[in-house]
Amino acid sequence: MQLLVLGSGTAIPHEMRGASGYALRADSGEVLLLECGPGSTRRWPGLGITFASVRAVLVTHHHVDHCSDLAAVMFGRNVVEGGADTPVTWLGPRGHARHLEGLERVYGSSVREASGERVVVELADGDAHRVGPFELQAREVLHVEGSIGVRVRCDGRTVAFSGDSGACPALVALCRGVDLALLECSYPAARPTTRHLNTTTAARVAIEAAPSLVVLTHFYPSCDDVDVEGEVRAAGYNGPLLLARDGLVVEVGTSPPVGQERRV
Numbered sequence: 001m002q003l004l005v006l007g008s009g010t011a012i013p014h015e016m017r018g019a020s021g022y023a024l025r026a027d028s029g030e031v032l033l034l035e036c037g038p039g040s041t042r043r044w045p046g047l048g049i050t051f052a053s054v055r056a057v058l059v060t061h062h063h064v065d066h067c068s069d070l071a072a073v074m075f076g077r078n079v080v081e082g083g084a085d086t087p088v089t090w091l092g093p094r095g096h097a098r099h100l101e102g103l104e105r106v107y108g109s110s111v112r113e114a115s116g117e118r119v120v121v122e123l124a125d126g127d128a129h130r131v132g133p134f135e136l137q138a139r140e141v142l143h144v145e146g147s148i149g150v151r152v153r154c155d156g157r158t159v160a161f162s163g164d165s166g167a168c169p170a171l172v173a174l175c176r177g178v179d180l181a182l183l184e185c186s187y188p189a190a191r192p193t194t195r196h197l198n199t200t201t202a203a204r205v206a207i208e209a210a211p212s213l214v215v216l217t218h219f220y221p222s223c224d225d226v227d228v229e230g231e232v233r234a235a236g237y238n239g240p241l242l243l244a245r246d247g248l249v250v251e252v253g254t255s256p257p258v259g260q261e262r263r264v
C-alpha cells in the first residue's frame with residue numbers, strides 16, 4: 001500500500017502546498033481518497049489516480065479545505081467516459097449524506113450518481129466499514145463536532161489519519177502501533193492550540209502512540225518560518241519522521257521509509 005500526498009496545506013493559498021488531499025493506493029491499484037480539498041483533484045494525473053481507480057472517497061469533516069472538491073469528483077465521474085463505471089462509496093462524518101444531497105441541490109443533475117443510487121456511509125466513533133481492500137475504523141477526534149480520524153488496514157499494513165484534531169486519547173488510540181500515522185501539524189510550537197496539533201502536541205501524540213513512521217502534514221504558512229522537524233525533536237520525539245510535501249509517495253511499511261517526490 002502507498003500513501004500519496006495530493007495537498008499538504010490548508011485553506012490558505014500557498015505556492016507549494018495545496019489544501020488537504022491524500023490517497024491510499026492498495027497493491028491492487030484501488031484508491032481510497034482521504035479528504036478532497038480544493039484543487040486536490042488537480043493532482044490526480046501526476047500521481048496516477050483515475051476515476052476507474054477510485055473505490056472510495058472519505059472526508060473527515062466538512063471544513064471547506066477538506067471537502068470542496070467532492071462536487072468536482074461527483075461531476076467528473078459523469079463527464080469522463082466510463083467515469084461512473086467504478087462503484088464508489090462516499091464516506092464521511094455524521095451528516096455526510098445531507099452534505100452530498102446539498103451539493104446535488106446546488107449543482108443539479110450534473111453531479112448526481114449516474115446509476116441513480118449513491119452509496120453513502122456515515123462514520124461515528126467506533127464504527128468500522130470495509131470497502132474493497134480497505135478496512136476502516138473511525139474515532140471521533142477533537143476538532144469540530146463529529147470530526148473523525150480513521151485507521152485503515154490494507155495489504156497487511158495499517159495507516160492512521162488524524163483528519164484535523166487536537167491531542168486527545170482517541171487520536172492516540174487511533175495511531176497506536178500503526179505502520180504509518182499521518183498527523184496534522186497545523187502550527188509551530190509558539191502557537192498553542194487545542195483543536196489542532198502544533199509541533200509540540202504532535203510530538204506528544206507520536207511519543208504516546210509509537211507508530212513505526214510519523215508523517216506530518218496540514219501545515220499552515222506559519223510553519224514555513226520555523227524548523228518543524230527541529231521543534232518536534234526538541235519536544236522529545238525521536239522516532240522515524242517525514243514532513244509531507246505535495247507529490248510525496250510513501251511505500252507504507254518499508255523500513256527505512258521510502259519517500260519519493262513525484263512531479264504533480
Ligand SMILES: [Zn+2]
Binds near residue numbers: 061063143164
Ligand atoms: Zn478543520
Ligand SMILES: [Zn+2]
Binds near residue numbers: 218
Ligand atoms: Zn483543516
